[in-house]
Amino acid sequence: MKLPEGSCSVSQYRKSYTGLSSDELLALSQCGGEAVRLYIALALHCYGRKTKGFASKKKLLHTMGKEKRLGGKGWKSNMNKLFRELESAGLFHWGNK
Numbered sequence: 001m002k003l004p005e006g007s008c009s010v011s012q013y014r015k016s017y018t019g020l021s022s023d024e025l026l027a028l029s030q031c032g033g034e035a036v037r038l039y040i041a042l043a044l045h046c047y048g049r050k051t052k053g054f055a056s057k058k059k060l061l062h063t064m065g066k067e068k069r070l071g072g073k074g075w076k077s078n079m080n081k082l083f084r085e086l087e088s089a090g091l092f093h094w095g096n097k
Contacts, residue, residue, distance in 0.1 A: 027089040035085040037064050042092070 020028075020043070027034050041063040045055040058077050061069060069075045086092035 019056075025092065027091050030089045031085050031091075035082045038079075038082045039086055039091055042086075 024039075028039060031039070038060060041060045042055070044063060045060075055063070057076065058070060061067060061075070062078070069078075083092060083094075087094070
């Protein structure tokens with residue numbers, strides 16, 4: 001389907017809305033692709049006025065479409081690396097540490 005100039009299309013399967021601010025987009029430009037996907041998966045659990053999410057790492061991997069990684073070695077440490085990348089960009093904090 002060709003869209004008219006100046007319009008955009010969102011997937012018909014998307015059932016929730018996750019808005020990102022221009023500041024978030026600027027911060028995400030400092031992150032790699034996997035970290036960006038993780039941030040979007042996290043944002044799906046924390047949209048609107050909700051700023052805290054309690055999705056498990058397994059749930060986030062499922063949301064990202066990366067379930068196959070669950071059986072592999074080191075998936076938790078890889079996930080923590082992505083969280084640290086988001087934290088360095090000012091997009092995430094671990095809470096009560």
